[in-house]
Amino acid sequence: MFVELVGNRSSFFYDHLVCVRSFQLKSRSRGNVRRIYIPSLSDNLTSFRNLFVLWDELLNQESDDVVFDFSRSRYLKQNAVVMLGGIARAIEQRGRKFSFDWKSCQPAVLRNLDRNQFKSSFDDSYSDSIGNTIPYRHNIEKDKNALIPYLLDYWLGRGWVNVSEALANAITGVLWEIYENAFTHGHSGIGVFTCGQRFPRTKKLSLSVVDFGIGIPESVQRFFQRRLRTPSDMNDLGNTLRILSNQSAALEWAFIRGTSTKNLETGGLGLHTLKSFIQKNHGSMRLFSNRAYLVLDEQGERYSSQKTRFDGTFINITLNCDADRYRYFLQSEAI
Amino acid sequence: MRGLERLIVSSEPKPVYMSVFELVGSPFCVTSEDGERLYSLLVSHFRNEDVVTLDFEGIKVCASPFFNTAIGRLLAEITDSASFHRFLHWEHLSPSSERLLKTVIENAHQYWSKMESLGDEIQLDDSNKPQ
Numbered sequence: 001m002f003v004e005l006v007g008n009r010s011s012f013f014y015d016h017l018v019c020v021r022s023f024q025l026k027s028r029s030r031g032n033v034r035r036i037y038i039p040s041l042s043d044n045l046t047s048f049r050n051l052f053v054l055w056d057e058l059l060n061q062e063s064d065d066v067v068f069d070f071s072r073s074r075y076l077k078q079n080a081v082v083m084l085g086g087i088a089r090a091i092e093q094r095g096r097k098f099s100f101d102w103k104s105c106q107p108a109v110l111r112n113l114d115r116n117q118f119k120s121s122f123d124d125s126y127s128d129s130i131g132n133t134i135p136y137r138h139n140i141e142k143d144k145n146a147l148i149p150y151l152l153d154y155w156l157g158r159g160w161v162n163v164s165e166a167l168a169n170a171i172t173g174v175l176w177e178i179y180e181n182a183f184t185h186g187h188s189g190i191g192v193f194t195c196g197q198r199f200p201r202t203k204k205l206s207l208s209v210v211d212f213g214i215g216i217p218e219s220v221q222r223f224f225q226r227r228l229r230t231p232s233d234m235n236d237l238g239n240t241l242r243i244l245s246n247q248s249a250a251l252e253w254a255f256i257r258g259t260s261t262k263n264l265e266t267g268g269l270g271l272h273t274l275k276s277f278i279q280k281n282h283g284s285m286r287l288f289s290n291r292a293y294l295v296l297d298e299q300g301e302r303y304s305s306q307k308t309r310f311d312g313t314f315i316n317i318t319l320n321c322d323a324d325r326y327r328y329f330l331q332s333e334a335i
Numbered sequence: 336m337r338g339l340e341r342l343i344v345s346s347e348p349k350p351v352y353m354s355v356f357e358l359v360g361s362p363f364c365v366t367s368e369d370g371e372r373l374y375s376l377l378v379s380h381f382r383n384e385d386v387v388t389l390d391f392e393g394i395k396v397c398a399s400p401f402f403n404t405a406i407g408r409l410l411a412e413i414t415d416s417a418s419f420h421r422f423l424h425w426e427h428l429s430p431s432s433e434r435l436l437k438t439v440i441e442n443a444h445q446y447w448s449k450m451e452s453l454g455d456e457i458q459l460d461d462s463n464k465p466q
Contacts, residue, residue, distance in 0.1 A: 144365050148365065176400075180398065184367075
């Protein structure tokens with residue numbers, strides 16, 4: 001028997017009806033297997049929203065096994081790739097089964113999934129060329145000896161960014177903050193997913209990292225709840241209540257230099273350092289976590305709320321390859 | 336008492352030279368877990384009144400979680416800046432990593448000063464409690 005998903009939704013679903021329609025999530029279930037039609041997904045906010053709806057549908061509202069069907073997808077950017085990989089492993093973690101219907105892929109999509117090694121990470125196939133991709137990786141543990149060479153070799157070591165070895169090492173140290181943050185706030189048990197892409201025409205590099213942990217705003221709010229009774233917070237009760245009631249304010253707090261959710265430990269430089277680095281590179285960042293998101297670009301930094309909740313953190317950064325954008329690292333100023 | 340004074344005067348701080356590469360087992364000083372291991376060693380050397388030099392030869396990539404845990408936390412023990420710089424020295428650190436380390440130290444000084452004043456506030460608050 002076929003079951004139309006669209007006819008049987010909660011009020012949460014109707015909040016996102018427009019997204020779901022554009023998503024073509026007219027999945028059908030036959031027995032206990034649900035076929036999910038993946039649409040074309042790019043880098044815009046609508047695509048991100050669609051990915052979070054997909055995450056919510058498949059992990060919070062459904063209990064069936066899943067077949068991912070790519071027949072309606074003409075392109076899948078790296079954001080979609082990391083999210084699909086993460087969703088698939090999260091389904092598996094919950095004792096359900098998933099599969100990718102590779103035969104449903106259009107040739108360009110299949111070629112891309114082959115090159116970025118997404119396909120081979122699930123079916124043990126072999127890819128002889130990675131093209132302009134920074135390959136898909138699933139890291140269950142915080143393994144510096146796997147992640148740092150990944151950044152050095154696949155991101156900075158391919159001649160796309162004309163920087164010295166010392167500069168590449170310094171940049172890698174900043175990018176490490178993304179992984180440290182993902183594993184610190186992660187606690188999901190399924191690890192961290194990452195994938196990137198080089199865009200030769202615009203001379204840009206993009207990297208996406210996702211974890212399925214408690215999320216940064218949630219982590220900040222728990223921290224403020226714990227220390228609500230201390231005198232300093234009573235002196236600044238207005239700010240504390242604002243952070244406790246508003247996740248975009250909680251996210252903004254996490255990016256302030258010197259703020260940390262670790263009790264009696266110094267810290268709070270990681271996200272601030274990452275933000276400063278991207279600003280000086282004239283790059284951009286989008287970060288989605290719980291019900292908040294940050295857009296950082298040439299126009300500044302903007303913290304907003306989103307209707308679609310995402311239990312985890314999704315970071316996408318885009319950097320300029322132009323060597324001039326990295327020269328400040330060689331100057332004496334602090335990050 | 337006189338014997339103890341003589342002991343203090345005559346005891347020279349023991350110089351300790353530590354290879355960070357050997358400690359972390361790779362060219363990457365990035366994780367808080369590695370920082371924790373270095374912190375434990377540094378605390379015990381500080382309590383022994385040793386003078387430590389960290390050799391970063393062979394280290395390529397550094398990140399703030401490592402420095403925060405290894406050295407930022409140390410400043411809770413060593414509140415006096417002069418004592419800290421007498422106790423801890425480093426060499427062969429790349430310019431960008433040294434900048435990062437100095438930022439971590441500055442940040443930690445601010446954090447622990449704030450915690451200290453907060454502790455005073457808490458004590459004051461406790462003393463005002465009704466008996």
